Structures are given as C-alpha cells and as structure tokens.
Amino acid sequence: xxxxxxxxxxxxxxxxxxxxxxxxxxxxxxxxxxxxxxxxxxxxxxxxxxxxxxxxxxxxxxxxxxxxxxxxxxxxxxxxxxxxxxxxxxxxxxxxxxxxxxxxxxxxxxxxxxxxxxxxxxxxxxxxxxxxxxxxxxxxxxxxxxxxxxxxxxxxxxxxxxxxxxxxxxxxxxxxxxxxxxxxxxxxxxxxxxxxxxxxxxxxxxxxxxxxxxxxxxxxxxxxxxxxxxxxxxxxxxxxxxxx
Ligand code: FPP
Numbered sequence: 001x002x003x004x005x006x007x008x009x010x011x012x013x014x015x016x017x018x019x020x021x022x023x024x025x026x027x028x029x030x031x032x033x034x035x036x037x038x039x040x041x042x043x044x045x046x047x048x049x050x051x052x053x054x055x056x057x058x059x060x061x062x063x064x065x066x067x068x069x070x071x072x073x074x075x076x077x078x079x080x081x082x083x084x085x086x087x088x089x090x091x092x093x094x095x096x097x098x099x100x101x102x103x104x105x106x107x108x109x110x111x112x113x114x115x116x117x118x119x120x121x122x123x124x125x126x127x128x129x130x131x132x133x134x135x136x137x138x139x140x141x142x143x144x145x146x147x148x149x150x151x152x153x154x155x156x157x158x159x160x161x162x163x164x165x166x167x168x169x170x171x172x173x174x175x176x177x178x179x180x181x182x183x184x185x186x187x188x189x190x191x192x193x194x195x196x197x198x199x200x201x202x203x204x205x206x207x208x209x210x211x212x213x214x215x216x217x218x219x220x221x222x223x224x225x226x227x228x229x230x231x232x233x234x235x236x237x238x239x240x241x242x243x244x
Pocket of ligand 1: 022023024025026027028040043044047064065066067068071082085086089138
C-alpha cells in the first residue's frame with residue numbers, strides 16, 4: 001500500500017508485516033548505571049509506543065521477539081522481571097482491546113510458562129480474535145528452529161496416519177503448520193542495538209524479508225527511527241528471486 005505521510009513529501013510504502021527484535025535493553029540500563037531489569041521496563045514501554053504507532057499507520061501484522069528459548073539462561077531475577085512485564089501488559093491489554101482493536105497472538109512454546117500467565121494469554125487471544133486492527137504476534141519462549149521441528153513432527157504424524165502423502169509435502173504445508181499459519185511473512189525485520197543477526201527469529205518466515213539494522217538501543221528506538229526504516233524499505237526493489 002503506498003500512502004503519503006504528512007511529515008514527508010516522498011510516498012512511503014507501509015509494510016504489511018513488520019517484525020522487531022527488541023534488543024539492547026541490558027546495555028541501555030548499563031550505560032545509565034541501572035540494573036538490567038530497568039532496561040526491560042523501559043523496553044516494555046517502548047513496545048507499547050511502537051505497537052500503537054504501527055497500528056495507527058496501517059501495519060497489518062507485527063511480530064515482536066520478547067523472549068527466546070535461549071533466554072532462560074539469564075538470572076532468575078531478570079527472567080521474573082520480564083515475565084511480570086508480560087503479565088502487566090496482558091492485564092492492560094484485556095482492558096484496552098476494544099479501544100486499540102488489535103488482535104493478540106502468542107507464538108512460542110507456552111507449555112513451560114506459569115499457568116497464570118498462560119491463562120491470561122489464552123484469554124486475551126480469545127477475546128481479541130475478532131478485532132479488526134493489527135495482528136500483534138508476541139514471541140514468548142520462541143525459537144525458530146524449534147518451530148520448524150514441531151511443524152515437521154506434525155506433518156510426520158499425518159504421514160504416519162496415512163492422511164498425507166510424503167510426495168505432497170510442500171512449502172505451503174510447512175507454513176500452515178507453524179505458529180504464524182495464515183499470516184503473511186514479514187516484509188521488514190528490524191533489529192536495533194548494532195547486532196547483525198537473526199538469533200533464531202522467524203527463520204522460516206524470513207526467507208524473502210528485507211532487513212533494517214540500527215545502532216539505537218531498543219528502549220531508545222523511536223517512531224522517527226521506525227519512519228526511517230520504513231522510508232528506506234519504500235525505496236527497495238523486492239524481486240523474490242525474479243527479475244524486474
Ligand atoms: C534483549 O535485550 C531483550 C530481551 C531478551 C527481553 C525483551 C523484553 C522486553 C522488551 C519486555 C517485553 C515486554 C512486553 C510487554 C512485550 P538484552 O537484554 O539482550 O539487551 P543487551 O543485549 O543489551 O544485554
């Protein structure tokens with residue numbers, strides 16, 4: 001979709017799906033002599049700001065990497081703080097889901113999360129499922145490789161039961177068996193904080209994604225930084241392996 005934004009003169013193409021790796025909370029806090037948990041609190045507030053802004057400008061799908069399957073290696077205090085931030089947000093989302101009109105979806109393995117948190121996740125997913133605003137995927141205890149392995153197991157089970165023929169296994173079938181089934185792949189993946197890697201995020205879905213890396217740490221990543229990423233994305237020519 002090409003639109004004119006008021007503050008710019010160039011037309012910008014708003015990506016249909018933007019995915020963000022919210023990195024740099026710890027360094028943000030360290031720079032200020034604060035505990036890492038202070039960085040996560042600031043990062044969680046920034047998630048609210050950026051998600052609301054993307055919803056407002058017409059991004060239809062957004063995915064935020066909030067907690068990876070590898071993040072359990074962190075201190076108990078840090079993990080608990082992040083889980084409490086999720087909980088606070090979900091309680092708030094339950095109050096706000098009419099107003100924002102956003103639909104919340106959780107991607108990742110929730111089987112090891114606290115039952116109270118899972119109950120909130122289930123509730124907000126159900127209650128917001130008919131919302132017409134942006135779909136917000138929150139990746140919690142998410143790992144891209146685990147997601148692909150889980151999809152393979154599901155398909156293998158169908159082969160075993162005789163409902164799927166191995167020759168019929170296709171890319172679409174795999175896409176239909178991952179957490180983001182039915183959603184378009186991310187057009188733009190943003191990673192702030194100066195790191196240039198995907199860290200097991202959306203490895204299947206990112207085959208043809210565009211990337212934007214920024215040195216700004218996530219708690220400082222502003223709507224202006226996002227606008228810059230979208231403006232740059234707008235100038236790119238996506239060929240999906242073809243010729244234009
Ligand atoms: C990576 O930065 C960040 C995380 C592992 C946690 C991200 C979590 C939040 C932003 C809170 C999410 C809350 C809601 C409500 C969605 P890092 O800690 O690895 O930073 P560093 O690389 O500077 O140490």
